[in-house]
Amino acid sequence: MSTAARLSIFYTLVFSFYAVHLAYWPLWLKDRGLSDTIVGLLLAFGFFAKVVVNPVFRSIASRGADTRRALMYTVALAGAVFLLFGLSRSILALVLVQVAFFVFWVPVMPTTEYLALSQARRHGFDYGRVRLWGSVAFMLSSLLVGRWLEQQGIPQAYAIQVVFLAGIVLAAAMLPSGEGAEAMARGFSLPRLWSVPGLARVMLVAGLIQGSHAMLYAFSSIYWKSIGIGETVIGLLWAEGIVVEIVVFLVAVRLRDATGPALMLAVGGAAAFVRWLLLPFALDAPTLALLQLLHGASFALTHLGALAFVNDRVPESLSANAMALYSMSVMGLFMGLSALACGAIYTRFGGEGFWFMAILAAVGAALAMTLPGRDTGASNNRGPT
DSSP states (O other): OOHHHHHHHHHHHHHHHHHHHHHHHHHHHHHTTOOHHHHHHHHHHHHHHHHHHHHHHHHHHTTSSOHHHHHHHHHHHHHHHHHGGGGOOSHHHHHHHHHHHHHHHTTHHHHHHHHHHHHHHHHOOOHHHHHHHHHHHHHHHHHHHHHHHHHHOTTHHHHHHHHHHHHHHHHHHHSOOOOOGGGGGSOOOHHHHHTSTTHHHHHHHHHHHHHTTHHHHHHHHHHHHHTTOOHHHHHHHHHHHHHHHHHHHHTHHHHHHHHOHHHHHHHHHHHHHHHHHHGGGOOSHHHHHHHHTTHIIIIIIHHHHHHHHHHHHSOHHHHHHHHHHHHHIIIIIIHHHHHHHHHHHHHHHGGGGHHHHHHHHHHHHHHHTTSOOOOTTHHHHHOOO
């Protein structure tokens, strides 16, 4: 089997697991007796773990022979810990198992990306086509598992995730030997990154806008279920968001060339503001489906805007570290702080809590308008793009 095919299978299984975990795991935790506040705290820990666990894991992995071995170990440990959910009878036990699972699961995605990119360079295959199988799997799993859970009941969300994790462990053993992981732990310098004009402000803008999505990730399935939306439709709504996201990614280069990073971030923030402002009024599936179309702008445009800024203004020697900073700060720290607050907000305000997320998005959009425009000297930093 080719290297690209083995990686495609691994992405397919990982994103199938992600689809179920993102859409239905909060419902499973609620079904086991956890409060909205505890669910929010657990999600927050998952985001915070990115800030601490990923750098530590990269440092440990750099001492090993190759990236694949490190990935195999962390996937196997995550799967073993996940089995303990079936034995957990108390709320405290569920919380402890969830925390332990995050510690081992958090490094899986960035390590997989590193391995896939290094193998694409070595063997000359298209990374995008390999990665696309993950998005396809996410959509199909959201749809099919949602329909199955509606018939079998939400407790079965645990069983289907165990099956996916078992497949992931087996697929990890089939992955190609990777390059040494030492490059993953080298040369991260926060002062050097902060010296890049505008980078700190971009991280703040992206952090506010992406952080406003924390309530969507933690409580949208719970909220939709509370207003009478079934598991099948919940799966459709999650799948729709991914479809729109893929469409935006496909035209990413044209968008960047036509608008530039600052405008992309501003539009992303404005779309998020409208999305969260209107979501509490959306009480039926068609209206929710219309709002889900905004995911392509609220999440994807914000993500692409931050990446476009890195591409245009960050020297090539610092670009990898700038992306690590984005993962740690925007998708880790900001998401974690927002999720930490979401538990209490949703407990107190329910669906109207999305209005607090609208405030974050509005501030992010306003700050985006203060960012510097196109960098005419970008070619000095990056070379041809």
